[in-house]
Amino acid sequence: xxxxxxxSAGVAEPSTEQNDATSGRAFGSSHPMRSINRVFHGRRxxxxxxxxGAPLGWMLLIYIGSLLLLVVSALYRLDPxxxxxxxxxxxxxxxxxxxxxxxxxxPAIWVFFxxxxxxxxxxxxxxxxxxxxxxxxxKVAPRWIRRxxxxxxxxxxxxxxxxxxxxWRAMVSPAGGRFAAAGQGDGGFLESVFGWTPGFGRMAxxxxxxxxxxxxxxxxxxxxxxxxxxxxLDAASDLGAKPFRTFRSVVLPMLLPxxxxxxxxxxxxxxxxxxxxxxxxxxxxxxxFGTIINATLGAPNQPLAAAYTLWPLVIIILYLxxxxxxxxxxxx
Amino acid sequence: xxxxxxxRCALAGFTLLTLVFLxxxxxxxxxxxxxxxxxxxxxxxxxxxxxxxxxxxEADGPKEALINSCKVAFVAMIxxxxxxxxxxxxxxxxxxxxxxxxxxxxxxxxxxxxIVTGIALQNTFxxxxxxxxFSFRVxxxxxxxxxxxxxxxxxxxxxxxxxxxxxxxxxxxxxSADLGAHGSQTFRYITFPLMRSALLAGGILAFALSFxxxxxxxxxxxxxxxxxxxxxxxxxxxxxxxxxxxxxxTFVMVVSIPLAYLAQRLSDSGTD
Numbered sequence: 353x354x355x356x357x358x359x360s361a362g363v364a365e366p367s368t369e370q371n372d373a374t375s376g377r378a379f380g381s382s383h384p385m386r387s388i389n390r391v392f393h394g395r396r397x398x399x400x401x402x403x404x405g406a407p408l409g410w411m412l413l414i415y416i417g418s419l420l421l422l423v424v425s426a427l428y429r430l431d432p433x434x435x436x437x438x439x440x441x442x443x444x445x446x447x448x449x450x451x452x453x454x455x456x457x458x459p460a461i462w463v464f465f466x467x468x469x470x471x472x473x474x475x476x477x478x479x480x481x482x483x484x485x486x487x488x489x490x491k492v493a494p495r496w497i498r499r500x501x502x503x504x505x506x507x508x509x510x511x512x513x514x515x516x517x518x519x520w521r522a523m524v525s526p527a528g529g530r531f532a533a534a535g536q537g538d539g540g541f542l543e544s545v546f547g548w549t550p551g552f553g554r555m556a557x558x559x560x561x562x563x564x565x566x567x568x569x570x571x572x573x574x575x576x577x578x579x580x581x582x583x584x585l586d587a588a589s590d591l592g593a594k595p596f597r598t599f600r601s602v603v604l605p606m607l608l609p610x611x612x613x614x615x616x617x618x619x620x621x622x623x624x625x626x627x628x629x630x631x632x633x634x635x636x637x638x639x640x641f642g643t644i645i646n647a648t649l650g651a652p653n654q655p656l657a658a659a660y661t662l663w664p665l666v667i668i669i670l671y672l673x674x675x676x677x678x679x680x681x682x683x684x
Numbered sequence: 685x686x687x688x689x690x691x692r693c694a695l696a697g698f699t700l701l702t703l704v705f706l707x708x709x710x711x712x713x714x715x716x717x718x719x720x721x722x723x724x725x726x727x728x729x730x731x732x733x734x735x736x737x738x739x740x741x742e743a744d745g746p747k748e749a750l751i752n753s754c755k756v757a758f759v760a761m762i763x764x765x766x767x768x769x770x771x772x773x774x775x776x777x778x779x780x781x782x783x784x785x786x787x788x789x790x791x792x793x794x795x796x797x798x799i800v801t802g803i804a805l806q807n808t809f810x811x812x813x814x815x816x817x818f819s820f821r822v823x824x825x826x827x828x829x830x831x832x833x834x835x836x837x838x839x840x841x842x843x844x845x846x847x848x849x850x851x852x853x854x855x856x857x858x859x860s861a862d863l864g865a866h867g868s869q870t871f872r873y874i875t876f877p878l879m880r881s882a883l884l885a886g887g888i889l890a891f892a893l894s895f896x897x898x899x900x901x902x903x904x905x906x907x908x909x910x911x912x913x914x915x916x917x918x919x920x921x922x923x924x925x926x927x928x929x930x931x932x933x934t935f936v937m938v939v940s941i942p943l944a945y946l947a948q949r950l951s952d953s954g955t956d
Contacts, residue, residue, distance in 0.1 A: 385868055388866075389866050392867070397780070400778045403770050403773050404771060404786070405770075406766070407767040407771035407790075407838065407842075408771070408786065410834075410835070412789075414805075414831060414835055415793055415835050416789070418801075418804035418805050418807065419800075419804045421804065421808050422804040422807050425807050484695055485698065485702045487695065488695040488696060488698070488699045489699065492696070493696070503945065503948060505702070505703065505706065506944075507941050507944060508706045508707060508710060510889075510892050510896075510940045510941055510943070511710055511936070512895075512913070512937060514916050514917060514936075515710075515916075515937050516709065518713065518916065518929065518933050519709035519712060520709055521724075521920070522713060522716060522930075523708075523709050523712060525724050541709075541712045541724070544725040545726050563706070563709070566702075567706070595687055595688075595691070616795055617795070620796065621797050624796070624797020624798060625797060625799075625899075627898060627917070631920065642797070646799065649803065658807065661799070661800055661803050661804075664797065664799075664800060668796060668800075672788075672792075676788065681788065
C-alpha cells in the first residue's frame with residue numbers, strides 16, 4: 353500500500369504534545385488526526401477524491417460547463433427586436449454558421465481556411481527556426497553556456513502577449529503614406545533604420561505570430577533533445593550513418609512528441625488569435641477568423657458568434673486529441 | 685555525433701540571429717519609452733528623457749489599470765496555487781482511472797485560444813442561474829476576472845508542483861509515516877518544504893500570466909474594470925498616448941522578465 357496524503361491542510365494544527373518516547377508513538381491514538389488517517393487509510397479513492405475534488409470540480413463546473421453552455425447557447429434564437437438571445441431552441445444559428453453551401457457563408461469559410469493556413473504556416477516556421485536553435489543548445493553548445501542560452505531563449509516568452517504585439521507594431525510601422533497611423537508617420541524601427549518595412553499587413557501578421565509562439569516551440573524540442581541519450585547518436589554513427597542521416601532517421605522520429613507539444617500552442621493559439629493580428633495590421637481587414645467571431649458578438653448576435661466559435665473549437669479539440677496520440681501531453 | 689566545424693558555426697550563428705530576433709523588438713520598445721519624440725522611429729542615441737515615465741506615474745488611467753491588474757493577478761495566483769497543488773498531489777501520488785483525462789483537462793484552458801475561453805466564460809457569467817431555491821448571476825467585474833484568470837493559471841501551478849513532486853522520492857513520505865507522523869505533520873515537515881520553491885515559482889509564473897493576459901480579460905472584465913493590458917489595448921492607437929503606452933509596455937516587460945527568471949531559478953533549486 354503506497355503513500356497517502358490526506359488533504360489535511362484545512363485541519364487545525366494539533367496542540368504541542370510531546371513525543372511519547374516511551375511508547376514510541378508520536379501522538380495518542382485518540383488524536384483527531386489519527387481518526388482522519390484511519391478514514392483515509394486503505395481507501396485510495398477517498399484520498400484521490402479529497403485532493404482532486406476542488407480542482408476537478410472547479411474545472412468541470414466552470415470551464416467545461418462554460419464550454420457546454422456555449423455550445424448550447426448557439427441553439428438559442430436571437431430575438432430580432434431586443435437583439436438578445438431568447439430561450440427558444442432553434443437550429444437557425446447552427447444552420448447559418450454551417451450552411452457551407454450558401455454563398456453568404458463563403459466569405460466566413462474563406463477567412464477560416466485562411467486562418468487555418470496561417471496557423472499551419474506559423475507552426476511550420478516556428479518548427480524550422482526552433483529545431484536548429486534547440487539542436488544547437490542541446491547538443492552542440494558547450495555545457496557551460498547551455499543554461500544561459502536556454503534562459504535567454506525563454507525569457508522573451510514572459511514579456512507579455514500584448515507588449516510583444518505592440519513591439520512589432522513599433523517595428524513595422526511604415527512611414528507616411530496612407531498606412532501611417534497617426535503620430536507614427538515617420539515609420540517604425542525597420543523603416544527608419546533599414547529604409548524598408550513589410551508595413552502593416554499579412555507578412556507582419558505572420559512574423560508577429562511566429563515571434564509570439566517561437567519560445568513555445570523551442571522549449572519542448574530542447575527538452576526532447578536533451579532527453580535523447582547521446583549513446584544513441586554514437587551508435588548511429590558507429591553504424592556508418594552520416595550526421596544528416598542520423599538526424600533524419602533517429603533524432604526526428606524521437607522528437608515527434610516534443611514537436612507535437614510545441615505545435616499545440618503554435619497552431620491552436622494562432623487559430624483563435626485576433627488581437628495581435630489586428631494590432632500589426634492596423635485594423636485594415638478581417639484577416640483572422642477570431643475577428644469575425646468578435647464582430648458577430650458585437651453585432652450583437654451572441655448565439656451566432658457562439659455557433660461560429662464552434663468551428664475553431666471542434667478543429668482544435670480534434671487537433672489536441674491527435675497531438676495526444678502523438679504523445680504531446682507527456683511533454684508539456 | 686560530431687558535426688563539422690562549418691556546420692557548428694552555422695548553427696551557432698543561426699542561434700545568435702534568433703536571439704537578436706527575439707530581443708530586438710523588446711529593446712526597441714524599451715528605448716522608445718525614453719524617446720522625447722512621439723513617433724516610433726528609431727531615435728538612435730539622441731534624446732533621452734524620463735518625462736514619459738513621470739507622466740505615466742502621474743496619470744490616473746495607467747496607474748489604476750496597473751493596480752487592478754496586480755489585484756486580479758494576486759488573487760488568481762492564490763487560487764491557482766491552491767487548486768493546482770491539490771491536483772498535482774493527487775496526480776503524482778495516486779494511480780487512478782482517468783488520469784490522462786485529468787491532465788488533459790488541466791491543460792485545456794491554456795491550450796484553447798483565448799477567444800473560445802473568453803466567449804464561453806462571458807456567456808456563463810452573463811446568465812442567471814436558477815437553482816430552484818435561489819438564483820444568482822455571476823456578473824462582471826473583479827470577481828469574474830479572478831475566476832477566469834484562476835482557471836487558466838491553474839495549469840501553471842499544477843505543472844510546477846507536479847514536476848517537483850515527480851522529482852522527489854516517494855520514500856520520504858513513507859519514511860515519515862513509518863516514524864509515526866500523521867497526515868498534517870508529514871505535510872508540514874516533509875511535503876511542504878519540498879514543494880515550497882516550486883510553489884513560489886508556480887505562483888510567480890501564474891502572477892505573470894494573469895498580469896499580462898488580454899484576450900480572456902476583454903470578455904470577462906465588464907465595463908467598469910480595466911486591467912493594464914486592457915489599457916494598453918485601448919490606447920496604443922491614440923497618438924497622444926503612444927509614449928505612455930511605450931512606458932507601460934516597457935514596465936510590464938521589465939517586471940515580468942526578471943520575475944520569470946526568478947521563478948526559473950526557484951523551480952530548479954528544489955530537491956537536487
